[in-house]
Amino acid sequence: MTSLSTIALGKNRLNIRILTIASSIFVALTAVVYVWKISWIPPIPRDASKLVVGRDFLNFWMYGRAAWLPNPGQFYDPRTYNTVLSALLGADYPGLNWSYPPSVMLIAAPFGRLTYFEALLCWTVLSLGTFAIVTRQFVADRGLLIPILFSPAAIFCLMSGQSSFLTAAMLLTTLSSLDRRPVLAGILIGLLTLKPQLGLLFPIMLVVSGRWRVFLVASVTAALIVAVTAIVFGPQTWIDFASKGIPVQNNLILADPERVATPFYPTIFMNVRGIGASYAVAMSVQIFFSILAIGATIFAYRFRKNADPQVLTALFLCCSVFGIPYLLSYDTLPMTCIAVILLSTGKLDAHGQIAAKLVYWLPLIQIGLGQFHIPGPALIPVVFAAFLLVHLGPKFSQSQKRLADPQRLSAMGTCAAPGSADGSLS
Numbered sequence: 001m002t003s004l005s006t007i008a009l010g011k012n013r014l015n016i017r018i019l020t021i022a023s024s025i026f027v028a029l030t031a032v033v034y035v036w037k038i039s040w041i042p043p044i045p046r047d048a049s050k051l052v053v054g055r056d057f058l059n060f061w062m063y064g065r066a067a068w069l070p071n072p073g074q075f076y077d078p079r080t081y082n083t084v085l086s087a088l089l090g091a092d093y094p095g096l097n098w099s100y101p102p103s104v105m106l107i108a109a110p111f112g113r114l115t116y117f118e119a120l121l122c123w124t125v126l127s128l129g130t131f132a133i134v135t136r137q138f139v140a141d142r143g144l145l146i147p148i149l150f151s152p153a154a155i156f157c158l159m160s161g162q163s164s165f166l167t168a169a170m171l172l173t174t175l176s177s178l179d180r181r182p183v184l185a186g187i188l189i190g191l192l193t194l195k196p197q198l199g200l201l202f203p204i205m206l207v208v209s210g211r212w213r214v215f216l217v218a219s220v221t222a223a224l225i226v227a228v229t230a231i232v233f234g235p236q237t238w239i240d241f242a243s244k245g246i247p248v249q250n251n252l253i254l255a256d257p258e259r260v261a262t263p264f265y266p267t268i269f270m271n272v273r274g275i276g277a278s279y280a281v282a283m284s285v286q287i288f289f290s291i292l293a294i295g296a297t298i299f300a301y302r303f304r305k306n307a308d309p310q311v312l313t314a315l316f317l318c319c320s321v322f323g324i325p326y327l328l329s330y331d332t333l334p335m336t337c338i339a340v341i342l343l344s345t346g347k348l349d350a351h352g353q354i355a356a357k358l359v360y361w362l363p364l365i366q367i368g369l370g371q372f373h374i375p376g377p378a379l380i381p382v383v384f385a386a387f388l389l390v391h392l393g394p395k396f397s398q399s400q401k402r403l404a405d406p407q408r409l410s411a412m413g414t415c416a417a418p419g420s421a422d423g424s425l426s
Helices: 002-037 057-066 072-076 077-089 104-112 116-136 142-149 151-162 163-176 183-192 202-208 212-233 234-252 268-274 279-303 308-321 329-345 350-358 362-370 380-391 394-403 406-410
Strands: none
Touching: 002 151, 002 329, 002 350, 057 072, 057 077, 057 104, 057 116, 072 077, 072 104, 072 279, 077 329, 104 116, 104 183, 104 350, 116 142, 116 151, 116 163, 116 234, 142 308, 142 329, 151 163, 151 329, 151 362, 163 183, 163 308, 163 329, 183 202, 202 212, 202 279, 212 234, 268 279, 268 380, 279 308, 279 380, 308 329, 308 380, 329 350, 329 362, 329 380, 350 362, 350 380, 362 380
8 A cells, every 4th residue: 555655656756747848838938929029119118919928917907097087987988098008108009898896996906007017017926926825825835836826827917917816826825714713704795705706606605505694795795895986086996897897898899790708708708709619609618517516516515515625615616617708817716726736636636637737727728729719728627627526525535545645745835725734725
């Protein structure tokens, strides 16, 4: 048995070493190509996609600037918003729209007082630093930070100036605090309403698992955020978001007849839309998989809530990805983190390791195949979730305990939450 454990742990080390090397090569090549393609034109340089350096951060920065203006909700009208962008960046700048709820202005406001590059630098340091510090608490071996920080999801987040570093840190902390620090978990879930698509399964999970205190705190936090936003920026901002922002987002992204955005969305809906299916057909297929995600979540947290916490967490994050139609590649970062952690612990057999590696490379696979509207990448989280669902029972946990001795795994980078003795995430 000792020899089997040694072989298993050796394979785990090899998996992580290969992942580290491969991701390092990916980062180096991406950095070279990205810098080489930059057009150094004023007032803000553009990347290969003709978007400003920092891409999506431009929207966040504009939320911050609008927070200091009267009637900020007017910018949910894309014509008004793009008129302002044209005056700032030139008439040739690609059209954008506001997709976030107005509550984002509460955290964006300070950045709106800075120049674009000052704000982008502060945002990058703050979000990336927070993610690294939080993630470090969940891995016993800091070497695991390299494949996580060099993952395609993390690099695309960095290039896009997106909020996924912060939301990933929030999700990991939430899932580790549900029972030990329910108030903190509830507050963080409430804060995730700033990017609501990431937390749609939380109410279901909290109800079926009987975590009513977390549910109550999350509800109160979300309500307070809405109330404070309405008081500070006016109730009209929420009306504009509901009447203009949400419909525009649906029409420009989900119902886009030219399928421009499909390569960047690893969702069932976008994969089906990519092959030319109608909105109705794609949404019907998505609803089927959403029901599967809800069912898997209910089963896991109602009937297998005492299963391995890391496996439960991975299943929840996978269901959160394939259960919704609108989610970008960098939003898979939390799922990437737990996939790397599971690869390092020896809790996955050969099939599970393959699925976890596919999860890791999902953003790159989606962009590569999505350029040609080839479907399939969105099924990777489904496959990994199916594997995890099958292995939620006690038989799996007992067999893994024989191969994955806790003392040995501590040197391999098990997922050790702050204050947790067993390295659990939930």
